[in-house]
Amino acid sequence: MRRLFRVTLFLTFLLASCSPQPVRVAEPTSIPTPTAALVQHAPEIRFALIGEPRAEQINVWELFDESGATYADYALRAESWPRLYHLLPPESTFEPLAANGMPTEVTQENDFYVAAVQLRTDLKWTDGTSFTAEDVAFTVNTALSFELGYDWGVYYSRDYLHHAEAIDLATVKYYFKQKPNVGVWQYGALQGPIVQKAFWEKSVGDSASLLPADALRADIAKTQADLETVKADVAELSEQVLALILSGKQNRILDSDLKRKQNEQIFVQSNLDRFLEEYAANITSAQSALYNAEDEAEPVLGTWIPIGMQNGQWVNEVNPDFPFAQPNFDRAVYQILGSEEAAITAFKNGEVDFILSPNDLTVDMAGVKRSPTYSARFLVFNPLRSQFADPAFHSALSCMLDRNLLATDILQNRAAPFDAFILSPQWHEPAARDSCTGMDESARIEQAVKFMKDAGYFWASEPDMSSAGQGLRYSNGDPFPQITLITPSRDEDMLRYTAANYVAERAGYLGISLTVQEMSMAELVYAVYSSQKYDMAVAGWRLSEYPAYLCEMFGGQNLPLYNSGRFQSACDALRVESDLDRAQQGFREVETALMSELPFIPLFTVTQADLYQNIVYPSESVLSGWSGLYGAPAIAVPTP
Incomplete structure (x- = not known):
């Protein structure tokens, strides 16, 4: 929907080629509060997480880009940042999360298509400061200017989105280069992660100094225009020469002009390739600097607050402000394991409640539920x-x-x-x-x-x-x-x-x-x-x-x-x-x-x-299973 359709369809054909398939990790989804009839409470929910997460080595910018996006890292950290809207399981209903109501209608305004979103005014980052439209606009514009890929690129598509602007503290306005569809808007930009501007502004500014200079961008634009002009000249001359050949004639001046223009096209294309290579190198350098920016003590705003490794296990503690949901556990604990066999052993020994794996489990045992x-x-x-x-x-x-x-x-x-x-x-x-x-x-x-x-x-x-x-x-x-x-x-x-x-x-x-x-x-x-x-x-x-x-x-x-x-x-x-x-x-x-x-x-x-014990969910089956939602710790309910 947001990439060239032929490439997308061909790649998804290849991705679907082997069975079983890994759980999709591109769109982690926030979870609602369970119904009151099911509510129990327990100190912790325990996961066996199969994989090798790098959660303590990657920051949010790399996490949602190709080099950092893994099932294990998403399971640990994806719910630490707010999103304006989410898909409410099990029916995947499009609902506000950090937004206050639904977005405005997309309308044309001068050269752009625009729409606005009102934000909730009761949300606080973990440092106590308010969540504002400045945070949203900053995140969107950073992802665009650094040409971030993978999930960033899907949420904030450079093909469509030009920039975002904070109209006031509670209103953010999106500007699109072409009219967006639902995939670009509701299922794209409105579900992207958002970071705190105050914490990241300096690091982003420092990294931005490595982005391509305006002069290079101007050189590329001019050279691309020159290339189109010379291509048109070559096409016109080629048509004239071919017409003469078909009529049995020849014009040496035309032949010479065509040869000269063809050489000019080669020269201009070479210059463009050189400029584009320099541009790509600048983007890579800027992205690398951004990925390496320090994120210690970064304020977050999610259902869970990442505490990090404790006694060999990763721990997320519930956000006491309950910004989006009130989980039935005080913390989620993740035992990092290297294989399905080790996870099954921990499960049978009663050490974990749910096995999380990027791939379908191969074990065939009582209690396995399939979705x-x-x-x-x-x-x-x-x-x-x-x-x-x-x-x-x-x-x-x-x-x-x-x-x-x-x-x-x-x-x-x-x-x-x-x-x-x-x-x-x-x-x-x-x-x-x-x-x-x-x-x-x-x-x-x-x-x-x-x-x-x-x-x-x-x-x-x-x-x-x-x-x-x-x-x-x-x-x-x-x-x-x-x-x-x-x-x-x-x-x-x-x-x-x-x-x-x-x-x-x-x-x-x-x-x-x-x-x-x-x-x-x-x-x-x-x-x-x-x-x-x-x-x-x-x-x-x-x-x-x-x-x-x-x-x-x-x-x-x-x-x-x-x-x-x-x-x-x-x-x-x-x-x-x-x-x-x-x-x-x-x-x-x-x-x-x-x-x-x-x-x-x-x-x-x-x-x-899905293989779990000691917990229940409001619905036994959901698309991609509860493991596709990383065990949904905010919606799981402990059994008495």
């Missing part, structure tokens, strides 16, 4: 194979798939059923689901046959409860062709491989000859995105809370996956829609239409294991 994650798997059809493009065929095949059986029995709860295109309850249209969900075997077969017959297909022997179909043909009498379904090998992704064989079995009952072909993950990605030499594939993507991926996949610009412009106008509108309600309605309409067409067939999501 769906954002790692989703689909049946993908080659858009160039028109013989497999009929929505009736897709609907019939989808109807034959019992996703509950696949997830629970065949994949043994390592997967969760998925029969739609959106996971988040905030964005999913409840009515948009596979039409055969909940049917028994007899009803599935009957409905699948109806889909096919209504579209003109017929069989020599029609499938029913007693026997599979034989001799499937198109309405014109041509036999239905054999299909090859490509999938990662069983060694690379057992879940996808097993699901592919289940699909082949169910397709066979409809009289469809479907062969499963194993290949490496790299070969599968190449087949789907490059050569397009395949019929069907079991593909995987890591979906996001905000469903921008629907438009990345089906918005008319992703021909290797979907070569129809059906949703282009809707997606063009959603790309500039900053109203949350209208965006939700728009994506629900797209999802509903996709379920009627089924260009992909949703299969399942990979699940995430």
Whole structure:
């Protein structure tokens, strides 16, 4: 949503390629206070944290950038800084946190698109000073000027956000270079971490002296303009020379001018490369200085106050001001362990209450609870194979798939059923689901046959409860062709491989000859995105809370996956829609239409294991599990 869609989609395809998947760490979420009916209290909640955190060696600027962002460090420190809004679990409702009410509507003001947020006036940093709009604007502008990446870059996108300004102590105003959508605004800038200006202002100022000088920026801008001019000259001269060549003529003056301009283009490009290299080096130096800035005694403002290492364990103590929630524990204690085996031993010995791991737990023991994650798997059809493009065929095949059986029995709860295109309850249209969900075997077969017959297909022997179909043909009498379904090998992704064989079995009952072909993950990605030499594939993507991926996949610009412009106008509108309600309605309409067409067939999501004892949560299941929320110590409730 905030990066070039083709790059994003391709990378998420690769990230989803192996199973199990690590828990997503890019968007740590603050947690609400539990309901009064559940409230108990205990001195501490104890975690086994698998990993090698560097919490005492990295400051907030590095923590949320690529070099510092790890699951372990986020578990220890991500909730130490305030955010204006958060996603309230388990439904991921967009709610104010440090903000007072909802943001204003995005409007155009001169060359910018602007919106403002009112802040709560009761919040205090741990040094006793007030949280103000100056802190917000300072954080945003620092992230932009230092071109910070990873989470900083996602929250405060340089492609959209120009700067932020404190209008008064309780009002911050955001200025955008282009109209933001919900992904950039509500799910981006409004959920970014905020630091205290008073503490960081001097360190940031010192580091900023290493940023590229204005003269270098001017040189780059001028050279880029010169390059565009000379490129246009080269293109014009090339066209003239080519026209002469095609007419059998030659003009030595034109040839000489073209050669001269081509050499000029090489020279200008070389200068630009040199300037850009210097610019990148300056940015790197400034970022490095910022990452190394001292953060001892930094004031924070979160549910938990980091105390640091005590007796070999990391300790966070509850913020006595309870700025955002009132946890049921006085402190959260983290035992740092190097392996799952060590964590399981500590758990069995009663030393810890919850095992936190960046990866899915491999242990199979009583008490493990599994939740769906954002790692989703689909049946993908080659858009160039028109013989497999009929929505009736897709609907019939989808109807034959019992996703509950696949997830629970065949994949043994390592997967969760998925029969739609959106996971988040905030964005999913409840009515948009596979039409055969909940049917028994007899009803599935009957409905699948109806889909096919209504579209003109017929069989020599029609499938029913007693026997599979034989001799499937198109309405014109041509036999239905054999299909090859490509999938990662069983060694690379057992879940996808097993699901592919289940699909082949169910397709066979409809009289469809479907062969499963194993290949490496790299070969599968190449087949789907490059050569397009395949019929069907079991593909995987890591979906996001905000469903921008629907438009990345089906918005008319992703021909290797979907070569129809059906949703282009809707997606063009959603790309500039900053109203949350209208965006939700728009994506629900797209999802509903996709379920009627089924260009992909949703299969399942990979699940995430939670292993905890002595505590309970208001909801047993949440997307990515409670370990995806780092154990949610602010919402956990001790058992009596």
